[in-house]
Amino acid sequence: MTKVGSELRVDGQGLPLWLLLELTYKCPLKCPWCNNPLDFDRYRDELSTAEWKDVLRQGRKLGAVQLGFSGGEPMLRRDLEELVAEANQMGYYTNLITSGMGLTPERLGALKDAGLKQIQLSLQAWDAELNNRLVGVNCYSQKLAAARAAKALGFPMVLNIPTSRHNIDQATDLLAFAEELGIEYVEFANLQYYNWAYLNRFDLLPSREQLERAEAVVQATRERLGSRMTIYFVITDYYDERPKACMKGWGNIHLTIAPDGSALPCQEARVIPGLEFPNVREHDLGWIWHESPVFRKFRGEEWMREPCRSCPERAKDYGGCRCQAFLLTGDAANPDPVCSKSPHHHLITEAVAAAMAKRSDGRLIMRERGLNLN
């Protein structure tokens, strides 16, 4: 037996294995790194229960198997339990991605009955003051209560910690909390700098020393706990020499449906101007995935420029992230500037230097309606 199994995450054989439903952009939190669009308030016309069910049916037929209920805050949809039950019956592995707000014991019980498989809960810090300050509302005790209630019902859990310079030094305490509760997966989600996080990047980026300290804590915990806990710690790509294999390639395995029914190759794709995202209200999912111009635009390698086009690593990282290429260089088809081979790599090193120079009391721009940047 040479090979145990292959990671479907890398090769979906052209199928959208991962379907992410952003049920709503509404959220009680004001996280200054939110990956929803800056003008999230414009998208009010959410899909109906029947329309989401139709998306589920079509997605499963296309080969989707992992399903995320996300947002915004998905608990704000009163039909969440109904959608989870429907998805579970269709054979999806159902993941709930939540802030924990509204995740009451009653609704947890109903979600368990509906067949929900696991809960990804975000926690921003190990003390109430910092947690609440970072998200702009008092929610710390509700988050802890939600975590305990979910564990009491036997849900496997991912504790997601959006990681920035403000909370990265709490890795030890956060891991101890997860261990005490028996949480199986902890993800230090080093922020990716798009949308709100991009606005605030100089005030969020941790230092290299902070990252190294946290990584050492993570490594020691891994060795101590073995297979009891899986800890994901992906270094902030601003400190990398090679880009991340973003979404495992554009239009390769990920399909996101936004609250208004727009189909996106990733949650951030709306930052790239000039793309007309197909909508599930007008097109069937099969056409959207296989044929629509947006999903084909950066699929495979045809679109690549040098130095990606002839790079021996192009099948590994797909040229990095299209959104980051656009945000930093103004052209989404450029190599991700994280790559040291990119002619724009200096934009990354300059951003890191600017962030480190500004290590004082930078005010974070909180996620709020009607943002006016002028």
Add this chain to the structure above:
Amino acid sequence: MTESPLRPTDIVELNPRYLFRWEEPQQAYILLYPEGLIKLNATAGEILGTVATGARAVNEIVAQFTATYQDADVAKDVMEFLETSYDKGWIRIKS
């Protein structure tokens, strides 16, 4: 040679954290877990399928595959795969 984490008489079962099943569009057995999945090759799927059918001892599973395939090398391969599955947390020893 490192010592095996599994003894021949250990009864093994799937870790309930993972969901093991046939996935028609992939024409393969898959393991599903929070936010991830693993596609198993045919033999790996068959072995985990045997583990999934009920609490069986390691030596019973190995013997079954040796008998089915009439091949002396199979025992080593099956054992290695069970050890890998144990290390990865896909299967566990039934207490």
